[in-house]
Amino acid sequence: MGQQEKVTTSLAGGIGEAIGASLAPVDSELARRYPGDPGIRQPVHTVYVPGEVFSAGTVRSWGDQALAALDEHAPDAEALALVLGLSGELAEPVYARVRAKLEREPIEDLRVDFEDGYRGIDEDTDAARAARLLAEADPDTTAPYTGIRMKCMEAAVRDRGIRTTDIFLSGLMEQGGLPDGLMLTLPKVTYPEQVAAFVRLLEAFEKAHRLESGRIGFEIQIETSQAILAADGTATVARMIDAAEGRATGLHYGTFDYSACLGVSAAYQASDHPVADHAKAIMQVAAAGTGVRVSDGSTNVLPVGSTEHVHEAWRLHYGLTRRALARAYYQGWDMHPAHLPTRYAAVFAFYREGMAAAAARLAAYAARTEGDIMDEPATAKALGGYLLRGLECGALDEAEVTGLTGLSRSGIEAYARPRRGGLTVAAG
Numbered sequence: 001m002g003q004q005e006k007v008t009t010s011l012a013g014g015i016g017e018a019i020g021a022s023l024a025p026v027d028s029e030l031a032r033r034y035p036g037d038p039g040i041r042q043p044v045h046t047v048y049v050p051g052e053v054f055s056a057g058t059v060r061s062w063g064d065q066a067l068a069a070l071d072e073h074a075p076d077a078e079a080l081a082l083v084l085g086l087s088g089e090l091a092e093p094v095y096a097r098v099r100a101k102l103e104r105e106p107i108e109d110l111r112v113d114f115e116d117g118y119r120g121i122d123e124d125t126d127a128a129r130a131a132r133l134l135a136e137a138d139p140d141t142t143a144p145y146t147g148i149r150m151k152c153m154e155a156a157v158r159d160r161g162i163r164t165t166d167i168f169l170s171g172l173m174e175q176g177g178l179p180d181g182l183m184l185t186l187p188k189v190t191y192p193e194q195v196a197a198f199v200r201l202l203e204a205f206e207k208a209h210r211l212e213s214g215r216i217g218f219e220i221q222i223e224t225s226q227a228i229l230a231a232d233g234t235a236t237v238a239r240m241i242d243a244a245e246g247r248a249t250g251l252h253y254g255t256f257d258y259s260a261c262l263g264v265s266a267a268y269q270a271s272d273h274p275v276a277d278h279a280k281a282i283m284q285v286a287a288a289g290t291g292v293r294v295s296d297g298s299t300n301v302l303p304v305g306s307t308e309h310v311h312e313a314w315r316l317h318y319g320l321t322r323r324a325l326a327r328a329y330y331q332g333w334d335m336h337p338a339h340l341p342t343r344y345a346a347v348f349a350f351y352r353e354g355m356a357a358a359a360a361r362l363a364a365y366a367a368r369t370e371g372d373i374m375d376e377p378a379t380a381k382a383l384g385g386y387l388l389r390g391l392e393c394g395a396l397d398e399a400e401v402t403g404l405t406g407l408s409r410s411g412i413e414a415y416a417r418p419r420r421g422g423l424t425v426a427a428g
């Protein structure tokens with residue numbers, strides 16, 4: 001062995017320690033504000049059902065109605081492919097998976113609505129009934145994520161929203177406790193102070209019921225122009241995330257309230273309007289790295305009536321969903337059971353058509369082999385995330401992804417959701 005060469009540096013006097021000390025507050029702030037992905041499944045959609053009509057059979061009813069719409073308007077893979085423009089190689093696997101999804105898990109995220117969609121006459125009773133039904137629901141026949149959308153924190157309806165939230169959460173506690181997958185949606189937020197007020201409400205509930213502080217999170221619905229841009233020119237939505245003190249789980253775009261707020265005519269209110277793209281881009285940047293997920297809104301064009309109209313509505317919904325997926329909005333809102341076939345068709349086609357290419361790139365990165373694309377760690381994270389989301393919703397099968405990548409599911413998860421400060425990969 002040759003003589004080991006002595007390495008010297010020109011920076012002496014503990015400058016590294018001094019820099020570390022000076023940046024310690026920044027390190028702490030980065031860890032607090034940008035913890036990264038929460039590491040749990042994100043539903044591909046949210047379905048909201050008015051509180052007065054919600055029942056124990058709602059989830060199964062939506063699935064049955066969606067299947068009936070397929071049977072009537074696209075009874076086989078060829079028919080659906082013709083409507084949506086699916087390629088021949090995608091038609092059969094997408095159609096089979098759509099039907100299987102509607103039979104097994106038609107709704108991934110259910111919100112019992114006590115805001116705009118509510119038309120009941122006894123909100124106390126309906127809120128208590130919603131809690132009881134959700135607590136009693138069979139895990140195999142209900143949605144993985146469930147909860148309510150209460151009224152907002154504006155003065156005219158604030159007390160009603162607080163009361164409904166209390167009745168619903170208290171009802172769950174009386175039935176055995178808060179379930180996993182509990183979701184609350186706070187609508188029409190305009191000022192960060194309204195978010196902070198909702199945090200105080202949840203803190204008081206947790207204290208009264210001896211729950212761990214921070215146990216209850218919530219989504220913030222973005223439906224007003226002030227939620228995007230404050231009077232002083234700052235991005236309000238970023239301040240809202242901060243005001244939530246770690247409880248914010250999502251930002252949900254409200255297509256029609258936001259469009260109306262900006263004066264968009266009813267005929268042009270849609271999730272692909274320029275005002276929607278602007279708002280969702282701000283939401284996306286504000287949420288990046290914080291662990292807060294973003295969700296697109298809905299379309300109000302319902303697939304009902306004649307086959308011709310159903311097909312037209314399906315093509316619209318499919319196109320909007322695919323557009324959102326390409327823009328990294330992996331969740332949206334569905335308003336009618338007949339939207340479910342095209343929600344899942346769009347999601348499944350999105351992941352299946354890109355599976356082979358994404359898997360090959362991730363496999364090459366994992367093996368550190370050269371291909372025609374040079375990927376970086378951030379891209380490996382995106383590739384892993386793409387495949388993992390496809391697995392979680394049922395678009396992809398674990399065996400086929402493992403076969404293409406050489407990675408187990410845990411290995412893919414390690415790329416998709418790396419721990420801060422390092423990456424641990426499990427192969428094989």
